[in-house]
Amino acid sequence: MTDHIETDVVIIGAGPVGLFAVFELGLLDIKCHLIDILPKVGGQCAELYPEKPIYDIPGFPMVTGQGLVDNLMAQIEPFHPTFHLNEMVESLESIGTPEAPRFRVKTSENGTTFECKAVIIAAGGGSFQPKKPPIDGIESYEGTGVYYAVRKMEMFRNKRVLIVGGGDSALDWTVNLQPIAKRLTLLHRRDAFRAAPHTVEKMRSLVASGDMDLHLGQVSALKGDAPVLEGAVIRKDDGSELRVDCDVMLPFFGLTMKLGPIADWGLNLHENLVPVDTEKFETNVPGIFAIGDINTYPGKLKLILSGFHEGALAAQKVHRYVYPEKKLLFQYTTSSTSLQKKLGVAA
Amino acid sequence: MGVIHVTDRAGQRHTLEAIEGWRVMEIIRDWGLPIEGLCGGACECATCHVFVDEQWLDKLYPPTEEEEDQLDTVVTKPNSRLSCQIIWTPELDGLEVTLAPTGN
Ligand SMILES: Cc1cc2nc3c(=O)[nH]c(=O)nc-3n(C[C@H](O)[C@H](O)[C@H](O)COP(=O)(O)OP(=O)(O)OC[C@H]3O[C@@H](n4cnc5c(N)ncnc54)[C@H](O)[C@@H]3O)c2cc1C
Ligand code: FES
Numbered sequence: 001m002t003d004h005i006e007t008d009v010v011i012i013g014a015g016p017v018g019l020f021a022v023f024e025l026g027l028l029d030i031k032c033h034l035i036d037i038l039p040k041v042g043g044q045c046a047e048l049y050p051e052k053p054i055y056d057i058p059g060f061p062m063v064t065g066q067g068l069v070d071n072l073m074a075q076i077e078p079f080h081p082t083f084h085l086n087e088m089v090e091s092l093e094s095i096g097t098p099e100a101p102r103f104r105v106k107t108s109e110n111g112t113t114f115e116c117k118a119v120i121i122a123a124g125g126g127s128f129q130p131k132k133p134p135i136d137g138i139e140s141y142e143g144t145g146v147y148y149a150v151r152k153m154e155m156f157r158n159k160r161v162l163i164v165g166g167g168d169s170a171l172d173w174t175v176n177l178q179p180i181a182k183r184l185t186l187l188h189r190r191d192a193f194r195a196a197p198h199t200v201e202k203m204r205s206l207v208a209s210g211d212m213d214l215h216l217g218q219v220s221a222l223k224g225d226a227p228v229l230e231g232a233v234i235r236k237d238d239g240s241e242l243r244v245d246c247d248v249m250l251p252f253f254g255l256t257m258k259l260g261p262i263a264d265w266g267l268n269l270h271e272n273l274v275p276v277d278t279e280k281f282e283t284n285v286p287g288i289f290a291i292g293d294i295n296t297y298p299g300k301l302k303l304i305l306s307g308f309h310e311g312a313l314a315a316q317k318v319h320r321y322v323y324p325e326k327k328l329l330f331q332y333t334t335s336s337t338s339l340q341k342k343l344g345v346a347a
Numbered sequence: 348m349g350v351i352h353v354t355d356r357a358g359q360r361h362t363l364e365a366i367e368g369w370r371v372m373e374i375i376r377d378w379g380l381p382i383e384g385l386c387g388g389a390c391e392c393a394t395c396h397v398f399v400d401e402q403w404l405d406k407l408y409p410p411t412e413e414e415e416d417q418l419d420t421v422v423t424k425p426n427s428r429l430s431c432q433i434i435w436t437p438e439l440d441g442l443e444v445t446l447a448p449t450g451n
Contacts, residue, residue, distance in 0.1 A: 048386060049386075052391075131420060131421075132450035133421070133422045134447075165419065167419060189419060192415070253421065
């Protein structure tokens, strides 16, 4: 009976670079688990530009962000990596020696614990987190009057709710919370909404029937004795101000990337990036590697193709930690039957 | 050649030499002022949000629908623009912008 997951390698971040590392490790018989705070894999490609074309992936004259992620998922399928999504890696602790590294990795949400022989940080620009609007004193209401996500709808029953934003999250929560809220107000900067048309229509009909309020403008200040929120001051485009009484405010401004807990893991940092060597892409802590957008070294280019290369080289050194007794043989996937067996394509 | 004037978040005004064909975000970043430009100018992050001096607003191409959508993700003023969507040309010599605040 163990209370932790035992694996060879934990990969922090399931962006394109973390995904491809699974492939390079898999060819060397190294098993891994991937952790990402997002509910889906693909990092920036899937979250920021799924529909946009990429033109500089070798061998793909054009592929969309999501297309690349889908292809990477198909490519690593033979290695059956385990994904832990919606989980933030909170702590990374060394429990081995420099010669025989061993690490304990913990996530925040479900408190899952992993123990492994190497860690690959493929955290990109940091973890995706809700954008906090720059409103004076907003922090002092967080968790009591200001929420960036809805976990339990019941929390908002009979409350005066102010939702801010014009995208899918703002509109979905507007129509979902309106029936249980005491009064619901939606605030957006303009009279155009970038959300599913039927949800926008539903919102418009609720406004027309007087069952909720819609205002155009921006929050300029919060009112109430912190941590108790009582209202918000809204500034309209014409400069006039309006006060909306509310018990809770839910700003939905999309996601942004933050370095997050990585800063507390005892790694050297240079301007929020992790310095590595260019032979093994290992950090100052033996057994902890950093690949993709999160690392830095002389000449670094934040390109997907660089991250793929970094993963291939890091895997070579990881092999030495995972199989210290085994000699590593260099092989091509085109001609090695043993590699082809691992990929499930051997004749 | 020409210049742009950029007021940083501490209120200090900087005069930066501009390069034709560069995005205003790139000029500001190249000079080392704190503008993030996370998405590299792809209109996907709004971390290049600036306030444009009123007298310059009409001289810019109006924002595209894509830029308006991105502006929805920050706290705007009527003179908000994304600086990666403003390409610098000599007509913009003297352009005056202020870096918008960022949340924590
Ligand atoms: C609009 C746009 C266009 C681009 N176009 C190109 C292009 O044409 N060609 C090109 O090569 N590159 C392009 N890029 C850059 C490219 O997307 C990045 O280089 C690439 O995504 C980096 O991959 P990554 O796996 O290192 O990190 P990311 O894609 O940033 O993924 C990192 C993942 O790690 C997760 N994470 C971080 N910390 C934690 C933690 N503590 N716990 C849990 N999860 C965590 C994050 O949530 C994220 O999902 C573009 C980027 C953007 C934004
Ligand atoms: S740099 Fe990302 S939107 Fe301008």
